[in-house]
Amino acid sequence: MATPIGNLADITLRALHVLQLADAIACEDTRHTQALLRAYGIDKTSVQLLAVHQHNEAEAALAVVQRLQQGQRIAYVSDAGTPGVSDPGARLVAAVQAAGLRALPLPGASSITTALSVAGAVAHSTESGGFLFAGFLPVKHAERAAAVQQLASEPRCVVLLEAPHRIGELAQALSILGDRTVTLARELTKQFEEIATQPARDLPAWLEGSPQRSRGEFVVLLHPTAPTTDDGDSLRVLRLLLQELPLKTAVRLAAEVTGASRNSLYDTALAWKRGAPESGDE
Structure with a gap:
């Protein structure tokens, strides 16, 4: 379930209800989650908080599955926002589904x-x-x-x-x-x-x-790039011309041949040039 990314008022009523009913809460950081629960007046013992983070996600997921198979209600939260997107949680959800159990999403802050x-x-x-x-x-x-x-x-x-x-x-x-x-x-x-x-x-x-x-x-x-009618040919032409010509000349010719934006081609060529790894770069 999603938890606030900053402002504690962004918790949902449904999330508060589920957190109160849960037999245990799987969480990224037990100390952080305990503080969050106390802010909402929800009392859970340390035994009811299960650490599930990026370093133990695989094995911790098995423990959560076992509890679910015993009929327990388990809620999962990350430190902030929606778990399983950029935070841990994907393996846990996959393990729950692989065991034939249901994973229910509770939307909220992201x-x-x-x-x-x-x-x-x-x-x-x-x-x-x-x-x-x-x-x-x-x-x-x-x-x-x-x-x-x-x-x-x-x-x-x-x-x-x-x-x-x-x-x-x-x-x-x-x-x-x-x-x-x-x-x-x-x-x-x-x-x-x-x-x-x-x-x-x-x-x-x-x-x-x-x-x-x-x-x-x-x-x-x-933000999105400026609309263009280019179908990808201009980049191919530009790359070929850059192998033989100076950057500005290659950009000008590629724009004339393909009809693509000269500014867009120039920015792309510059990105290619500056983005090339330096010798010995780690």
Whole structure:
């Protein structure tokens, strides 16, 4: 079930009812969940709280299945938001279903939908409608750069998540996307909630503008790319031309041959160039 991502008032009445009725609560962090329960006046003993997190998810899932088979009512919560999306819970749900038992969803707060609802980043055109949830990008520089290079050609809104100690590195990696609009949403539903929208190239400078801007968990939205009639041929032509010609010349010729946007091709070519792993990069 979903728990608040910041503001405790965002819990649902149904969630409170289920938490009160549950024989046990499987949770990502027992101490965090105990504090949450006390805030709502729900009394559960430490024995009724079962730790199910990313380091023990497989074995803990078996213990939960055994309790369910005994007829117990088990609720599962992550530290914040909806479990099984970017938080632990997927293995637990899979194990429950594999045992022929039911897993019932209790909807509620989600940082992903919260950010999307306020950013105006989901287009409705046929080409770039909907959004892609990419979650956390790789930590290593070369792998992250390669992931950003792939996202450069994704026309839909892309949803990323990042921790405060890595947001600077992500911002630097995304800056190669140039004019592509990006929304940073941090501390969602908390006291110091902040939502800022700007071109990708300005992200590092914006973060450096205040030490407060690097605090809190982040949802990062890459807005849809500008509509284009390109069917993919322009990127293939561009890649071939870049093997023989300087960047600007290759971009100009690719735009003339395919009719694709020169600015879009230039940003893509720049992303390819800057995103190439450096020798010896880890």
